[in-house]
Amino acid sequence: MSAALPLPASSLKLMVATSFPCAVISEGINIIVVEGGSKSIKRYRKLILRRINWAEVVNDNDDDGDDDEEKPPNKCMLVWQGSVAKSTFNRFSVHECITKAAARKVFADARVGHYWVLAVNFIDDEF
Numbered sequence: 430m431s432a433a434l435p436l437p438a439s440s441l442k443l444m445v446a447t448s449f450p451c452a453v454i455s456e457g458i459n460i461i462v463v464e465g466g467s468k469s470i471k472r473y474r475k476l477i478l479r480r481i482n483w484a485e486v487v488n489d490n491d492d493d494g495d496d497d498e499e500k501p502p503n504k505c506m507l508v509w510q511g512s513v514a515k516s517t518f519n520r521f522s523v524h525e526c527i528t529k530a531a532a533r534k535v536f537a538d539a540r541v542g543h544y545w546v547l548a549v550n551f552i553d554d555e556f
Contacts (some may be wrong), residue, residue: 451518451539454525455532460548462541464516477505508551517541 450473451462463473483503517539526532529549536545 449516449518450521452523453532453535454523455529456527457529458532458548460532460544462518462544464513464518470510474507474510478507481505506551506553508548 449464451464453460453462461477463470465473483505486503524532524535526535533542533545536542
């Protein structure tokens, strides 16, 4: 599922030009890894966590009309942030994976399989 984000194009260009995001889209979970300088990562974090209303993005794209089906809320959570010795992703990339195994393989091929494990096993404390 791809969604058009409700943001000015200039914001997206700035984020992509100054950082190196990698998005892995899979059924039930989407993971975005951002690498770059501290200033660009700070801007990207604000963009993703504050400026985008993720529930609204899903409602706008929900055109199949299945309201009977109980869906989990759509939200964005910061799983981990910190410094790494060497960056893994050197360009903007989006991987659409049909299965979770394929998504796991994207991270394993980049030698950061632990990113997948962290995201899948993450427990949100805001209940």
